Amino acid sequence: xxxxxxxxxxxxNYIFPNTHIDWSLMIVIYPYITGLVAGxxxxxxxxxxxxxxxxxxxxxxxLIAAFCFGLFAxxxxxxxxxxxxxxxxxxxxxxxxxxxxxxGYVYASYMLLLTVELWxxxxxxxxxxxxxxxxxxGVIWNVLTLGVRTYTPEAARVDHKVTVFLAAIGxxxxxxxxxxxxxxxxxxxANAWWATPLQPIVFLVSAIVSGMAMLLLMYxxxxxxxxxxxxxxxxxxxxxYLWCIFLLAFTLETLEVVYAAxxxxxxxxxxxxxxxxxxxxxxxxxxxxxxxxxxxxxxxYAALSNVWGKPLLYLVNIGxxxxxxxVLFMRxxxxxxxxxxSKSDRGFAEFHLExxxxxxxxxxxxxxxxxxxxxxxxxxxxPIFDDQPVxx
Amino acid sequence: xxxxxxxxAHIYRLIVILVAALAVxxxxxQALVPDTWDSDNWYRKAALVELAQRPxxxxxxxxxxxxxxxxxxxxxxxxxxxxxxxxTHYGLACESCHGPLASHVENGRKTADARIMRTGExxxxxxxxxxxxxxxxxxxxxxxxxxxxxxxxxxxxxxQCHNPHLPKPRKNQ
Numbered sequence: 195x196x197x198x199x200x201x202x203x204x205x206x207n208y209i210f211p212n213t214h215i216d217w218s219l220m221i222v223i224y225p226y227i228t229g230l231v232a233g234x235x236x237x238x239x240x241x242x243x244x245x246x247x248x249x250x251x252x253x254x255x256x257l258i259a260a261f262c263f264g265l266f267a268x269x270x271x272x273x274x275x276x277x278x279x280x281x282x283x284x285x286x287x288x289x290x291x292x293x294x295x296x297x298g299y300v301y302a303s304y305m306l307l308l309t310v311e312l313w314x315x316x317x318x319x320x321x322x323x324x325x326x327x328x329x330x331x332g333v334i335w336n337v338l339t340l341g342v343r344t345y346t347p348e349a350a351r352v353d354h355k356v357t358v359f360l361a362a363i364g365x366x367x368x369x370x371x372x373x374x375x376x377x378x379x380x381x382x383x384a385n386a387w388w389a390t391p392l393q394p395i396v397f398l399v400s401a402i403v404s405g406m407a408m409l410l411l412m413y414x415x416x417x418x419x420x421x422x423x424x425x426x427x428x429x430x431x432x433x434x435y436l437w438c439i440f441l442l443a444f445t446l447e448t449l450e451v452v453y454a455a456x457x458x459x460x461x462x463x464x465x466x467x468x469x470x471x472x473x474x475x476x477x478x479x480x481x482x483x484x485x486x487x488x489x490x491x492x493x494x495y496a497a498l499s500n501v502w503g504k505p506l507l508y509l510v511n512i513g514x515x516x517x518x519x520x521v522l523f524m525r526x527x528x529x530x531x532x533x534x535x536s537k538s539d540r541g542f543a544e545f546h547l548e549x550x551x552x553x554x555x556x557x558x559x560x561x562x563x564x565x566x567x568x569x570x571x572x573x574x575x576x577p578i579f580d581d582q583p584v585x586x
Numbered sequence: 587x588x589x590x591x592x593x594x595a596h597i598y599r600l601i602v603i604l605v606a607a608l609a610v611x612x613x614x615x616q617a618l619v620p621d622t623w624d625s626d627n628w629y630r631k632a633a634l635v636e637l638a639q640r641p642x643x644x645x646x647x648x649x650x651x652x653x654x655x656x657x658x659x660x661x662x663x664x665x666x667x668x669x670x671x672x673x674t675h676y677g678l679a680c681e682s683c684h685g686p687l688a689s690h691v692e693n694g695r696k697t698a699d700a701r702i703m704r705t706g707e708x709x710x711x712x713x714x715x716x717x718x719x720x721x722x723x724x725x726x727x728x729x730x731x732x733x734x735x736x737x738x739x740x741x742x743x744x745x746q747c748h749n750p751h752l753p754k755p756r757k758n759q
Contacts, residue, residue: 209717210717210718211716211717211718212718283618285611285615286611286614286615286618287615287618287619288615306604310600313600317596339596340596340599340600340603341599342595342596342599346593348593349593349594349595349596351593352593352594352597356597
């Protein structure tokens with residue numbers, strides 16, 4: 195306990211023995227990774243559906259990145275729950291009355307949509323590889339063509355139409371996917387730090403922020419490693435989008451706290467001491483002052499001034515890095531902060547960071563690194579950027 | 587296959603594959619649902635029959651009291667059985683501390699000694715000082731004057747001073 199003040203004028207930190215922080219790091223990175231999926235997808239959809247031309251050159255990259263994050267979005271849940279032998283039963287024996295199992299269906303169908311869209315995007319390349327590859331890889335490429343080994347302009351037009359259609363469905367689907375995560379928390383009416391109808395929207399908008407910021411970081415890093423030119427037009431446009439969407443996210447995140455503070459009602463008797471006490475460092479200093487105010491200033495300058503070239507790159511990457519951290523902190527503060535509130539409303543449970551073990555810090559780092567490793571492997575197999583051929 | 591397939595051929599094939607996969611998942615899911623599943627009450631009816639068929643582990647106090655093994659010839663045992671109803675542990679099952687009957691007797695024959703613990707472990711399952719216990723059961727405290735004087739901690743065996751079969755006489759006798 196960093197603070198001596200306790201909620202509701204409690205004299206001792208009274209918590210019932212059933213107050214545990216069961217949802218630890220894994221449940222922090224689970225909505226975080228899911229959010230990166232939704233955020234990255236939105237960037238590719240901005241081009242496909244809303245014709246934002248500057249994003250055309252990275253729409254494939256955004257799709258692949260979303261796919262890589264998506265592959266590992268369920269892993270933290272699996273590590274938290276255990277029982278891998280029963281993990282797929284929620285699809286085989288559906289339960290339609292549980293919000294948590296509904297997520298399974300939304301997530302699975304969303305991954306299917308992503309896979310099909312990727313397949314359509316790369317069909318021409320798949321057919322080309324199927325014709326020129328021998329052996330087992332050749333068999334795999336051939337299976338991926340589904341036996342259609344010619345690529346005609348008519349087929350290309352069909353593919354484009356279907357891709358736009360899928361991207362159009364994909365946007366509400368991505369919103370549903372991430373809005374659900376907020377819904378899970380927002381619908382817990384007994385928890386003052388969670389219970390708000392704003393929660394799904396907060397989660398969704400911050401997800402888009404984290405996805406865009408992560409794409410910017412990945413893009414700069416990949417281009418820097420490959421010693422290729424940076425697409426500054428795209429970076430500038432993305433920065434403007436990112437800045438505006440983050441302003442919205444920050445507004446929504448702050449609104450809830452400001453409402454509670456201004457109303458001075460029962461919620462504030464718990465939330466006030468929580469933010470002044472155990473969450474002071476990670477919420478007030480971390481999430482709000484360092485990781486929100488700074489990037490608003492930095493990205494605001496990058497978006498609104500005429501800065502160009504190297505300075506723009508530095509500003510955007512510093513801003514994007516801070517935002518990626520901001521969303522991670524926000525996930526932590528929501529997930530862990532809400533569980534700190536005792537069920538007696540008279541104190542706070544303590545959070546102990548586990549390092550080793552199935553749900554520890556090391557495991558969280560491994561799970562979070564996995565999408566990037568996967569991206570690297572995929573980038574070795576299929577061309578993601580036009581000017582970076584696979585076997586160049 | 588013609589040289590120029592329909593421009594939508596691959597889409598049709600994908601749809602066929604997806605529908606087939608969904609059918610397999612739906613069919614496979616049905617195979618996973620047990621025949622006697624009661625979806626209203628969310629349990630498998632056949633489980634009740636299976637549970638009833640499992641060999642019982644515990645016999646209850648009557649098995650110890652009325653058994654021919656301990657019919658007065660075992661003085662220790664008779665003494666314990668006489669003490670128990672007078673004290674505050676009258677409601678406890680013998681097997682709570684001495685282990686299940688199934689690991690002591692099988693088919694009316696003794697197979698192993700009943701468990702006798704010379705540590706405080708069994709006592710602490712009820713008497714450990716835990717937050718949220720309502721205090722109806724005395725909680726061990728090393729701060730108790732006598733405990734303090736004799737430096738008793740949770741590691742000590744309570745039975746050195748306390749009789750587990752007659753800890754305190756019942757008030758309502």
